[in-house]
Amino acid sequence: MQGNGEDHANDDAANTAGFASPFDRPEWFGLLAAHGFAGEGRFDARGTAGKTSALLPLRIDRPGHFAALANWYSFAIRPLYTGADRAAALTDLFRKLRTKAARLSLYPVRDEEQPAIAAALRAAGWWVKAVPAGDRHWLDLGGSTFDTWWEGRPGALKNTVRRKAKKGIVEIALFTRFDAEAWAAYEQIYAASWKPEEGDPALLRAFAESESERGTFRMGLARIAGAPVAAQFWTVEDGTAFIHKLAHVEDSLKASPGTLLSAALFRHVIEVDHVARVDFGTGNDAYKRDWMNRHDPLWRIEAFNPSRIAAWGPAFKAFARSLLRKDR
Secondary structure (H helix, E strand, O other): OOOOOOOOOOHHHHHHOOOOOHHHOHHHHHHHHHOOOOEOOEEEEEEEEOOEEEEEEEEEEEOOEEEEOOOOOOOOOOOEEEOOOHHHHHHHHHHHHOOOOOEEEEEEEEOOOHHHHHHHHHHOOOEEEEEEEEEEEEEEOOOOOHHHHHHOOOHHHHHHHHHHHHHOOEEEEEEOOOOHHHHHHHHHHHHHOOOOOOOOHHHHHHHHHHHHHHOOEEEEEEEEOOEEEEEEEEEEEOOEEEEEEEEEOHHHHHHOHHHHHHHHHHHHHHHOOOOOEEEEEEOOOOOHHHHOOEEEEEEEEEEEOOOOHHHHHHHHHHHHHHHHHHHO
C-alpha cells in the first residue's frame, strides 16, 4: 500500500530535514519493503501547508496500527520536508493520517526531532505518549582536527592504540568501494564474533553495495598473519560518518584489532572526508563513550486516535503504565 503518487522520500527532502542520512533516502525504504520490513504494507503519509510538504514513510503493522518504516539497522526515523512551514505541514500529515489509523508508533526518534513531532500530533488531535527508549552516542568535532580530537581521548585508549600499533601485528586495510572478498571476510568475522546472528545479511549487503555506488561506502578490515580478525562498515555523507556495523574475532582481543581499526577509520573520515560529526547509531555500549562526546536519548512515540474506539484500550494501558511508574 502506497501513499499518493510515486514520489517517495528524496534527497532534497532529506537535506532540508537537516543533515542528510542514508536512512532518509528512497533506496533505504525500498530495501526495507523488499526485504519484508513493511508489515502488511508500506504507506507514505503526506501533508502540505502552502508550498511546504511533509512526508513520513510508514508500515502497516496490522489494520489500523501504523508504525515507522524502520528496523534494527535504522539510526532514526523522521519526517522529511520541502519548504519552510514544517510545523503546519506535519500537523496536516497527522490530521490526514487520523482518517486511516487508530494508532501510530514511531521509533527511533532523535531527541531534537521529538518535540516537533509530538506537538504536531497533539495539534492534529492525537493522544500522545513520548518516552525515552534508547540511546545515541555521537561525536561533534566542532572544527577539531584528528590530532586535536585524539589528544582528548581517554589515556587508556590512546595507550592501547600506541602500544598495539607499535608491535605491528595487526595489518589494516581501508576500502572506499565495495569489495566482495572483504565483505565475505566481514561476514566470516561476524559469524565468529560475540554478536548475535545477523538480522538480515542480504539487506545489509545490498545496502553496502548501493552506498558504494553512491561513493559513500567506507570499510575497514584488520588481519593478523593474513587472517581477517576485525571489520567495520561505515558510510560518509553531508559531513557525517555513520558507523553501521563492527565485529571482531574473540581470540584476537589481545592484539586489539578492533580498536586499531576504529582509530584508522576515524583518522580517515576526519582527515580525508573532512566530516564534522560521527554517529555511532543506537545503543548504550560503554566503549562508545571513549570515542564520542555527545549522548542523547532516542524516543519512542505512541499516538492514539481518540476518534477510533480501537485506540481506547491500548491508550488506557499505555497511560496507566506511565502513571503507575510515577507513583512508585
